[in-house]
Amino acid sequence: MTLNTTSSEDRFAGERLKRTPFYPRLKELNLREAWDEWNGYKFADHFYDTDYEYFCIRNQCGTYDITPMQKHLIEGPDAEAMLNRMVTRDMTKLRVNRVTYLCWCDDGGRMIDDGTIFRLGEEKFMLTCGSPSNAWLAKSAVGFDNVTITDITDDTAAIAFQGPVTCEVLKKMGLEGIENLKRFGIMTFPFEGETMIVSRTGFTGDLGYELWVPAELGLKMWDKLYAAGEDYGIQPVGEGAVNMARLEAGLIMPYLDFSEALKTVHYKHDQSPLMLNIGFTVDFKKPHFNGREALLAEKEKGLDYILTKLDIEGNKVAEEAILYAEEECKTEIGYVTSAMWSPAVKANIALAMVKPEYLEKEIWAEIYFYKELRPYRKMAICTVRDKPFYMPPHASQTPPAIF
Amino acid sequence: MKTYDAVIIGAGHNGLTNAAYLAKAGLDVVIVEKNDYIGGAAVSRQLENGYWYSSCSYVCSMMRQVIHRDLNLTKHGLMLVPYLGTAAFGENGQTLMAYTAEGPAYNELKRFSAHDADAMYRLLADLDRYSTLIRKTLLRTPPDPGSFKPRDIKELMFLAKTFWEMGEAEIYEYIRFFTMSAAEFLDDYFENDFIKATMATPGIIGTALGVDSPGSAYILLHHVMGDVDGTIGAWGLARGGMGAISNALAGALQEHGGEIRTNAGVDQVLVKNGKAAGVVLENGDEIHAKLVVSNLDAKRTFTKIVDRDDLPPGIFERAKNFKIRGSSGKVNIALDGLPKFNGVPDNRYINRGGQAFIGSMEKLERAYDDWKRGKWSSDPFIESVIPSAWDPTVAPPGKHWMSNFIQYCPPQLADGPWTPEKRDAFGQTVIDKIERHSPGFKDLIVHMEVRTPYEIENEVGLTEGNIFQGELTIDQLLFNRPFPGYAQYRMPVKNMYMCGSSTHPGGGVSSACGANAAREILMDLKKPNTVPEDDCHDTQYNIF
Amino acid sequence: MSNYDAIIVGAGHNGLVCATLLAKAGKRVLVLEANASEGGLGASREFHEGFQVPMAHGAASFSSTVLKDLNLAGEGLSFSDALPTVGLSEDGNHVSVVGDSVTGALEADAAAYPAYRAKLKRYAKVLKSIWESTLPRLGAGGLAESLVYAKGALNVRMLGRDDMGEFVRVLTLPMRDLIDEVFEDPKLQGLLSWDGVIGNKMAPRSPNNAVLPLLLRMNGLHDGDHCVPNGGMNALNEALLSAAKKAGVTIRFDAPVAKFIIEGDENGQRATGVELASGEALEASTIVSSADPKTTFMKLVGTRHLDIQFTNRINRLRADGMVAKYHAALSELPKINGLDDLGGRLLIAPTFDAIEFAYDDAKYGEASEHPVMEITFPSLQDPSLAPDGKHVMSVNVMYAPYKEKSGWSDAARSAFLGRVVETLEKYIPGISSLVIAQELLTPADLEAEYHAYGGHWHHGELSLEQALMMRPTYYAAQYNTPIPGVYLCGAGAHPGGGMTGLPGRNAAREILK
Incomplete structure (x- = not known):
């Protein structure tokens, strides 16, 4: 690798965003030039219209470029032990060709990030997550001699393919047996002399798959997928649409619902997985994992806040709302982290941090909303929901129902 | 003969700030300056036709924004414009663009190390945390830990509480950070030597410590804790040069009726019946005043302009032992055009920032070894900026001037005193190094001003040319600055005060020392306090 | 069970x-x-048949x-009385310090020494309760636990206002500044720096970490003066x-x-x-x-x-060691011009800069070009360490970085040994001719042997x-x-x-x- 920018033709190379392998197609499709940034990559907020793209996920199928998502290969005889100590789940229970959602914490039990781990072999794992994790992985590997960690983010092209017709499209693309792939399962297919990994995973709560190939085959995969999906309304979707879908599915998002512990300035501004209501990923039966003692202590002492799904009266979106125990706003009991109007279930939904002792009582949201630039204030009563707002049956069926 | 309410010695930025606050509170003040221009080390000087050098200080990040607003400095012509980053030069032609903006910085670091690009975020958060805590103390008078006065106890409690609120683990981390070397501190984040060296350079600017010396991590923080509008670690230029800051402060002073006298070096502080009563100028004139404020450094104040007999026992010795070590030089260069640097694309964003000639961690440390041996660094660290690249007022159109700050350069040479020949040889070392990264650079030179610690001391009056008016080591910080027991701006002579960077919170163009001293003076005069105590601009994370 | x-x-x-x-x-x-x-x-270790050396020089701490x-x-x-620490000089005008007494240095410095020492003794005493207690976690312990800190703070406060200020100030000083403020004699400056820097990766100019180890040593027997068990x-x-x-x-x-x-x-x-x-x-x-x-x-x-x-x-x-050990079996005790009693410890650290510059090499993974050292003759206290009439010499040599550039190659090792012997010879002329056997233990060797x-x-x-x-x-x-x-x-x-x-x-x- 050359370290000299003079070798670059582009004199603004340093300032410019990087482009994913799909860029030649994305560029053509992004009619509104609505670009955003993710881990140094240029990627789309939307291509034409966020709401339309959202409905593509719910109604047909959408492709979401997840190349900027961080991907790390962790290999070697110590790989399982190293990960098992780093993450909250028990990795010894993860079988080959299975994926699991989990999180990892600092010593204080505060969540650094969440992500998925793919078990590609007895001694081979792939970890994916939203933010760069090289430094933490390196720290986690100290003392484990037989493990190698490789950042394959830039070498891998990946698409999240989500929506009720995705299985049909993949079948048409020639992925034989894909209909038998269970949720969180992995299959591999030969692709242009290399291997394409397909996992039944996603971030939308809908039926969906993620497709992984070496970066140089990205465009070929894209074209094959789009050829197969043409009759099924395949559509590129941007961050906006995915963010809507994930909120309906009750999934958490960094920088909205949680701050990453290592990037947090004040220790009270980060969260534990228990607070984020993903305690199901925390396996206290494991004798040790990072942050276990701290999390146990927190569990014993009681949580300051717990992430709660709220169904809010009316239709005024409760973005950035503060929650109170009474309509008169006397006792502050929490705050909304993400909120939207749910097009699928026609409800005013939100994720919010709520003090646990108030969960059983009245919860009021103080909402500010605008009508033609003029702000208004409204108090709205909230109902606690314990299931995802939208959870279609085809998301978990194997084989999935044909729409 | 007229008796002023206060005479302030030295029209540097802290003296001007102090005088402005006193005048604003209704006092009849005069500030006296030995040079024929004001500003001390915050000056813009036209030494070559059309080129305005910021001869000494060259960058502004610590200026307290609340003072800026309070004294109406914008009205008096001050505009601070942030850097976009710094082009750093390593070994074997390596260049790294240290962008201020996080996005490009991440991509740039990733070219060298994915690990380090990731670690950058943690470093930023940690520095943000550490500096937020310190910034809370900048505009407060340090408590006297030996005192039982309610105010001191209250301030001690404030410090303790601020500290405590960080949480247990962070308290330990803070202590570690405060006492470690920059090298050790950065080792926990970065694996790439060049990235480490780039991040470590603020740890040695202006100090007689190396990147390996314990305590240099704090110096690093001192240089990055400033902020421009809430972006932590951002540096800025004053439009029109650093003199614009002094001129704006002078404007504020005069608006409130204060008087400025230049060419008025002080020979002696007048002490009558154990109380300061004015000053005697070098020309023999006396200025009488009810109180005297010295903006000179502690060593100069107590060993040069106050009669030893007027001091309580021990103070002279303390002043003599005050650590104020010259370690930096400055080379200001007028250029016929914009130089081109190897590895730096011709690009308007990169040009809006500094240049740092670094090498490696080892080179930085070896530069310090030379200083220890009474030599200027044969391969020095140079921190440069070409202000004219984005300030149209400091050089003719198409022409440029370049500020070069050099670490290290000793106040005394092992082989005898500084001479003009040695000074020029030092300057040659600097431009030779720049030429290596910018072929043809020398041909662009129109005029060059070389300043060793010797020149800085003689012209500006900073003892040994130390830019902080005293080393920023723990033994000279907070309630130890300048000496234990005298950290509250009141001096051992009654009615005499200090307001320079020798006092808390130390060096840098912050105006904090001058403002804090004004607060204590007004308190002693039983006047309402008009000096702000808090200036914590929320950072990007909006904490505390 | x-x-x-x-x-x-x-x-x-x-x-x-x-x-x-x-x-x-x-x-x-x-x-x-x-x-x-x-x-x-x-x-103790037997490094040559019939010759043993104790690995530690003294029990002062x-x-x-x-x-x-x-x-x-x-x-x-039982322990010996305080033994002198001698700063060797090539010209035979050695400086020697024991108790409050300084000989061979500038008169003004000798006169200033008792007050300097008294000050440090006072500060060492202040910390006694701190050294002898478990220091609880900050903010995590109960009231009873915090008492340790309260007691420590009270001890500091009891010094009186001015002395307390001074205590807080000197606690983080580098040895050079601590000493430079009081003493002018270069030999005495070098000698007094020693106990603040030995063992650690630091030199007289290094701030923050010198005074604490010095005060810990002074908490021992004879207020930190060299001594050995009888x-x-x-x-x-x-x-x-x-x-x-x-x-x-x-x-x-x-x-x-x-x-x-x-x-x-x-x-x-x-x-x-x-x-x-x-x-x-x-x-x-x-x-x-x-x-x-x-x-x-x-x-x-x-x-x-x-x-x-x-x-x-x-x-x-x-925790990267900086001190090597040099052991020599001697056919007889050396004669040192201007020094009769070899029972104390002898330092080759003639100035601040001698130590500082020796350290500079070590920063870059090189063993010092001009090493500084602490020498004892343990057979003087314990004749059983060597055969009759013969002696052993033990030398702590700085700076020898654990992570030596070449990984302590044979070449690096023998070059360093050569420099050690050369330096010794300069200060103790004739010493090499008395050596029957010798060994050099680098920090890497010490790690291997002592875990x-x-x-x-x-x-x-x-x-x-x-x-x-x-x-x-x-x-x-x-x-x-x-x-x-x-x-x-x-x-x-x-x-x-x-x-x-x-x-x-x-x-x-x-x-x-």
């Missing part, structure tokens, strides 16, 4: 102190030592409280061993520990015993390690049982960021560790290295709580 309540790993002085105190409290204690004899880095707690006087242990350094080990045996401690030599046995289930982890290198497993619910923290955690406990940030703090502990990471004397720098309630690092600084049942009692624990016996004593008290 286990035969022991506690297993102590390592029979260094701290291990023995801890074992004895636990046994005295009625615990069944087993000490496991990897080497064939007790003493660890304080033991040893705590009188530990002497009392173990009743070592009852084991026949009968030599071995007498101390023998007394400790005898006290341990008397208290009922079982000691096994040649029993290196391979790892701690950590068991885990849904209730978490805890130590249940140790496994020897031979494969033999021994059970006990309390495992006390006098090994250095890096070895203890990275090797014996194993990182997979520890949290990640904790592991990384341990892994990054500053201390980095060959570091103090089991880790005694610098502020790894001292007090952060020694070796936070969450393991109260002698207990993140693994229930595992404790630290070595020099890597508070208050630190330098043969004080206090870490062993404080740990025992904590374990018995």
